[in-house]
Amino acid sequence: MTVISPTITVSVACGVLALYVISRLLRGKGDRRPLPPGPKGLPVLGNINDLPKAGEPEWLHWLQHKDLYGPISSITVLGQPIVVINDPEVAFELMRDRSAIHSSRPSQVFSCEMVGWKNATAMSPNNNTWKIHRKNIAKVASTNTSVTMFDSVQEAESAHFLLNLLDFPDDLFAHIRKEAGTVILKITYGYTAESHGPDPLIDLAGLTMKGFAEAIVPGKWMVDIMPFLRYLPDGFPGTSFKSTGREMANTLRQCVDQPYAFVKQQMREKKHKTSFLSQAIEDIGTDAEMEFIHKWTALSLFTGGADTTVSSLMTFFLAMSVFPDVQKKAKEELDRVIGSQRLPVSADRDSLPYIMAVMKETHRWHPGAPMGIPHTSTAEDTCRGYRIPKGTIMFPNTWWFTHDPAVYPDPMIFRPERFLETPTHKPETDPRNFIFGFGRRICPGRYVADNAVFMTIAQVLTVFNIEKLVENGKVVEPEIKFEASTVSRPMPYRISIKPRSKVHEELIKAAEEVYPWEESDAKELENAKCKAVLPHQNTPRSSVFHKQFGLELSQQYFASFSPWGQSQHIVTTTDSVYTRHPGKIIATAGAIGVGAVQFPFWMLYYLFASRRPNPKWTYQQALGVFVVKSYLTWTAVIRLKTNLSLKPGWEGKRFAVIKPGPSDKYIGVVDLDPEVKPETIGGTWYPARPSSGSAVGKVVLHFHGGAYTIGDGRDGDAGFAAKTLIANTAATHVFAPQYRLASNPGCRFPAPLQDAITSYLYLTDELGIPAEKITISGDSAGGNLSLALLRYISDNPDAKLASPACAWLWSAWADPEGALTLGGTMKMHPNAPTDYLDEMVGMWGAQSLMPSKESGITLGHPNIKFLGNPFATPTPLLFLTGESEILYDHNVQLYEEFKAVEGNKVDLEVTPYGVHDIILAGQWVRFTKEAAQAAKVAGKFWDANE
Incomplete structure (x- = not known):
């Protein structure tokens, strides 16, 4: 059995402890009046030995302070002051009469x-x-x-x-x-x-x-x-x-x-x-x-x-x-x-x-609560001649009262x-x-x-x-x-x-x-559970350290910079727009520094399968997930802007420029915002741009993911997905639109849906490709956009858009509205350690996509939020998800809800131990074989529903 070297263990622990202690000791010095009296502590560690022992009633332990030190006493543990109150009058004075500054709660790392x-x-x-x-x-x-x-x-x-x-x-x-x-x-x-x-x-x-x-x-x-x-x-x-x-x-x-x-x-x-x-x-x-x-x-x-x-x-x-x-x-x-x-x-x-x-x-x-629940001071204070520092934790001994x-x-x-x-x-x-x-x-x-x-x-x-x-x-x-x-x-x-x-x-x-x-x-509860977000029963053992080490630390450190407002000082590059802001530069430098320190450690740590987030993963998969998560976290922290150019670039002749269709094709929900209108967009063909519609067989219209904030459908973005689909299905061509990203000005909803309609019209009307030869495909946010297009087609018969042959929804992002609750379901989800998605990415995407007030709709609109909003469609739907991804539960729920709608043809494919969106990120997280296998299932689904 392989174990971590004791020398490394001690060295790392001592180094981190030293940094922590130094940070506590370097705190600013304010009011030098004494803290309430209490036992003398050890150097650095303070009164760590004066805390109650396991199984000892706290109220009796702290009551000893009353006779020794009086009605108000204190201890300090690693620089954290803790005040114990053994007199109700003192409790009323501080926690009732001055509740404006003594009524917060301590942010306990473990419980909170x-x-x-x-x-x-x-x-x-x-x-x-x-x-x-x-x-x-x-x-x-x-x-x-x-x-x-x-x-x-x-x-x-x-x-x-x-x-x-x-x-x-x-x-x-x-x-x-x-x-x-x-x-x-x-x-x-x-x-x-x-x-x-x-x-x-x-x-x-x-x-x-x-x-x-x-x-x-x-x-x-x-x-x-x-x-x-x-x-x-x-x-x-x-x-x-x-x-x-x-x-x-x-x-x-x-x-x-x-x-x-x-x-x-x-x-x-x-x-x-x-x-x-x-x-x-x-x-x-x-x-x-x-x-x-x-x-x-x-x-x-x-x-x-x-x-x-x-x-x-x-x-x-x-x-x-x-x-x-x-x-x-x-x-x-x-x-x-x-x-x-x-x-x-x-x-x-x-x-x-x-x-x-x-x-x-x-x-x-x-x-029932003998020591109550602790209060925390949000400002410096004094009580009976003693200093109560900001951040002090206070316990009232209710049992003694x-x-x-x-x-x-x-x-x-x-x-x-x-x-x-x-x-x-x-x-x-x-x-x-x-x-x-x-x-x-x-x-x-x-x-x-x-x-x-x-x-x-x-x-x-x-x-x-x-x-x-x-x-x-x-x-x-x-x-x-x-x-x-x-x-x-x-x-x-x-x-x-x-x-x-x-x-x-x-x-x-x-x-x-x-x-x-x-x-x-x-029984009703059980039925609701089956349709709700519940943890997968076979979620593999995982390492929370993978999620938290450094990444979460850097998020907390740079939290004060995010978001950084609407700075317009930008540098335009070939592929991205990077806002020149001191906070973003610091965040980037910090991310590079943290990554440089972390990556060698993970290279050694993941050599042992038992230490990987999922022991079933390969060494390359564990490292790949770490790298992708780090990148996505950085993009969300600095709010990376992607410049969508209409120039061909490396794609050359495979890149097409598409103009919007007739205005009568853009009705209903896509016509509610007077400031967001259909625009000219680009798109990339794989493996080559057809000379005409008659020169293609089956076509996949694929919408890339990226939380509506990153991605462009070009080779570096959707190339792996396109090649995988062509190699493993009967599709002869894949077209990946470069739809507008909500993170850019004026591109909020319904801009992406307008572009999805434009893309579909380009295939059916301009190139004359029959709808029955087209499959709509979308990963993550692209899955959301695919569902939005299908709903638009079903809800707006006056637009006269024919339904496609079928649809593949890869790790579909079904609830952008729910992503607004930062640290809510994603951070606590049992699959969080085994996925590269980050709650900051989801929040950034949801904030960017948010419709204007003038449109009269919200992120909860049925054309945006599909969780709990299924609809009838003649298009057969295949939901594909990974067993280890955070959105696993949402995709299973989507499958159940759409399947329950009369007339719908729906199926579900789950990749064992798979992470989020392997059709897009498979090459980076090294799930290429799994992506190919899932594509084969998608191809058979299309064949079965012709």
């Missing part, structure tokens, strides 16, 4: 960047996106009054919880998770969970939140302390977190996409129930950026609300078994106010003060009376002032969660006795112990749960008539 939680409400930094999240949730959950619209849902699901508990009392924890998830699923997505047994979405949410609780633990992941570790290769000592991060990211992506796909599918079929997400989608229309934000807001409402509710209810049942006197008093109130003929409802809340006190004491006895004996006497005793006012007792502080967070970061769904916990407590105590379990004549004492995690709940325990009497048992059973079970939407 690698797993993807930065897009969720709870972990989003304090920016405009986060404000939209808050505003959206506030529409439905901002006050106790606003959440009354959900009372009927919560009452019904609480009654269903009683029924499940009656039938299977030993499955308490599963029932709690089911109830909490069912309520929030209905509110958020209009989804009805399985009545009995596990539900796929609830199980997925549980797995997702388990990962969240692990991902955000401070100090747990060394990459949060030393971010450079993320750029080390898989298998390097200390990088086991990378595979864990990939698994968590995949789970999170599914939890975001699956319920979203369900709602979208239900809305398309007019079967959806009104929900938070369906209402949001209706309000925003086709705004892709807002749709992305709403999708993540819904995820935050779903997972956050469910998880904290589970913690509270598990704590409640434990407390009731340990403190029977509390249960007795609660039942006395319920019997007096409610009786035994009905179950409590939300309207009874004000009449049940002791039940309210039980709920408050449940929150206090063990808060609810257990301070000066505020809550006998804090370990579960005593609801502490919240009741009597002539001799003033109610103690409501713990909800602490447990839901502070200032601008207070939990936006707190009223929904609060009402769900109250309703369950009231109904359970009305009908059940909760007692310690007796086995073989011995009482089993439940252990009062809680998980040491961000969202903490009791460790598993066993108790006895039985109906209070026969009358109460009948009352539980009668609930089924009052609140009948609804049919589950699990």
Whole structure:
């Protein structure tokens, strides 16, 4: 077995660490007042040894600071200041009263960047996106009054919880998770969970939140302390977190996409129930950026609300078994106010003060998030004479706030009376002032969660006795112990749960008539999943380092330069227009420098198959993908401009200049923008330019890819594709148009589609080639353009364009609109490490293609976005995709959607372990044999549909 040399390992690690430490030490020196007191740290490393040990409750660990250093203390780890707050007054002062500068979130490398939680409400930094999240949730959950619209849902699901508990009392924890998830699923997505047994979405949410609780633990992941570790290769000592991060990211992506796909599918079929997400989608229309934000807001409402509710209810049942006197008093109130003929409802809340006190004491006895979620300072500040530097991470010890004996006497005793006012007792502080967070970061769904916990407590105590379990004549004492995690709940325990009497048992059973079970939407979810973006089951093992090392670092470094505005100082060369801008020159120099350092390393690293992004790839394929990805990233960073000349160049006589056809051929969607009109374009013939239409046999009209921003159809661009198609199909000629690129001024949509029409008219009208002899072919963005042309032909019979013989769609870019969400689906996709596509390329293309406001259409128009917008066409369609490419899922979904349209002839070809667009890039990524094989399949498809 081959291993990396220990000498190289140590040298690389030490070198990178040295650079990192130097960068931390060279920070500017500002206010020299002391940080809050804390333990003395080690040189350079700081207080790395003072972080909580694995399995140690953080709240107890940091509580030791209170006696040693006072109400506010600090540590520093590799230059990162961390402040711990053990006094609620200090917490209010900083995180509530000064929330304008202390309400952001730390950008944890592991949880936010690698797993993807930065897009969720709870972990989003304090920016405009986060404000939209808050505003959206506030529409439905901002006050106790606003959440009354959900009372009927919560009452019904609480009654269903009683029924499940009656039938299977030993499955308490599963029932709690089911109830909490069912309520929030209905509110958020209009989804009805399985009545009995596990539900796929609830199980997925549980797995997702388990990962969240692990991902955000401070100090747990060394990459949060030393971010450079993320750029080390898989298998390097200390990088086991990378595979864990990939698994968590995949789970999170599914939890975001699956319920979203369900709602979208239900809305398309007019079967959806009104929900938070369906209402949001209706309000925003086709705004892709807002749709992305709403999708993540819904995820935050779903997972956050469910998880904290589970913690509270598990704590409640434990407390009731340990403190029977509390249960007795609660039942006395319920019997007096409610009786035994009905179950409590939300309207009874004000009449049940002791039940309210039980709920408050449940929150206090063990808060669901004992250390809250950390805040980050966005500006320098001071507090009680101490300096709070910009970027400081702050933790409030919420557990201590609810257990301070000066505020809550006998804090370990579960005593609801502490919240009741009597002539001799003033109610103690409501713990909800602490447990839901502070200032601008207070939990936006707190009223929904609060009402769900109250309703369950009231109904359970009305009908059940909760007692310690007796086995073989011995009482089993439940252990009062809680998980040491961000969202903490009791460790598993066993108790006895039985109906209070026969009358109460009948009352539980009668609930089924009052609140009948609804049919589950699990099957509908599965159907939506089949048509949505889901990870391929056989995605090979990959190396995230391939994606991240250097490339992502350079993207982050040069992010401040991109985009660079509309500088007009240009240098015209034969093939490209390069904007002369200092930032672009720096970016180019950086890319060359990084590449020069990286490439020799990869040449050695990829010698071992196990180290390649896909172990099935050859050495040349692994290096080829690396080179192409580097090039595409550079083009997107500097926004490379391509000058489309109408001069023949190297193509000589094979290059044709084409003028637009008659104006009546350009109608409908291509005539909406008054500033974009059909223009003269060029195109290249392969293998030679025919003298007339009668001199050709079968012709392929091939539209090149390049995100509508690069490419020209000439030899250096589409030459490999053309030669491969001619060699492996019955085509005698290929014509590759040089359509206008949206990255050039005035060439936004519909310019490329106008040029596609011009190209087609050139073949059919000018050269007289019958449509039945023409196959339309397009790769990536060219695949999108091919579909646009086919839709134009189908939707505009007045243009009188005949349908071609068939169409080949190679790695079709079906959703430019979705590419506007930078770092959304592409960066988190499990195939990202095994493809050369970069999210920056997609965003650049989508921004460039964006139609004008005057046209009245967006990137969501059916002539641009084909995902979710299939259409009927007499032209047989063959979708070709690579198993390892990011757009694999989209192409499978396209195939499914077009196949479902009555009358369509559709087929799908998947290249095992193939990357994106092998028909265009095959020669560069060394997938030439695979490209030839796929071309043969395309040729047979044409033959079969003649």
